[in-house]
Amino acid sequence: MANIVELRGMNTADIQSLLEDAREEMFNLRFQKAQGSLEDTARIRKVRREIGQLNEVLRKREWAISEATKEADVAIALKDKEWAATSSYNYEDGVWKVRFVDSNDKEIASVSVDLNKKRRRTRRERGAIAPVQKVVDIEVA
Numbered sequence: 001m002a003n004i005v006e007l008r009g010m011n012t013a014d015i016q017s018l019l020e021d022a023r024e025e026m027f028n029l030r031f032q033k034a035q036g037s038l039e040d041t042a043r044i045r046k047v048r049r050e051i052g053q054l055n056e057v058l059r060k061r062e063w064a065i066s067e068a069t070k071e072a073d074v075a076i077a078l079k080d081k082e083w084a085a086t087s088s089y090n091y092e093d094g095v096w097k098v099r100f101v102d103s104n105d106k107e108i109a110s111v112s113v114d115l116n117k118k119r120r121r122t123r124r125e126r127g128a129i130a131p132v133q134k135v136v137d138i139e140v141a
Helices: 004-009 012-035 042-070 072-078 123-128
Strands: 083-090 095-102 107-113 135-140
Touching: 004 042, 004 083, 012 042, 042 072, 042 083, 042 095, 042 107, 042 135, 072 095, 072 107, 072 135, 083 107
Parallel strands: none
Antiparallel strands: 083 095, 095 107, 107 135
């Protein structure tokens, strides 16, 4: 299993195939445990952690794309177009880079999203202050 840095560098199809393999391995390990033939019980914990890491990377990619599409400038640029989005993590800036392309693979927009920003804690703070803006930078072509 790759570490989280390598996972963030992989494409979505590879991560989904790794996730499928890990779920299959978890099923087999549980089956072996029920039969009483499992020798390495710590492997269950390791596989469960791998599944969690794979799910986290996939969900954060989806979350970054959804936060980017909520931005008004991006929504206007994507309106009435067929588009696809890819997201990757930029370690230098600590943000997710979301790239929107049309059906001809021409770039429509590029957005930087910081998913680490915290939301307001209390209801009063959330109601009185504007919501936290996760979008850091927008470049519309």
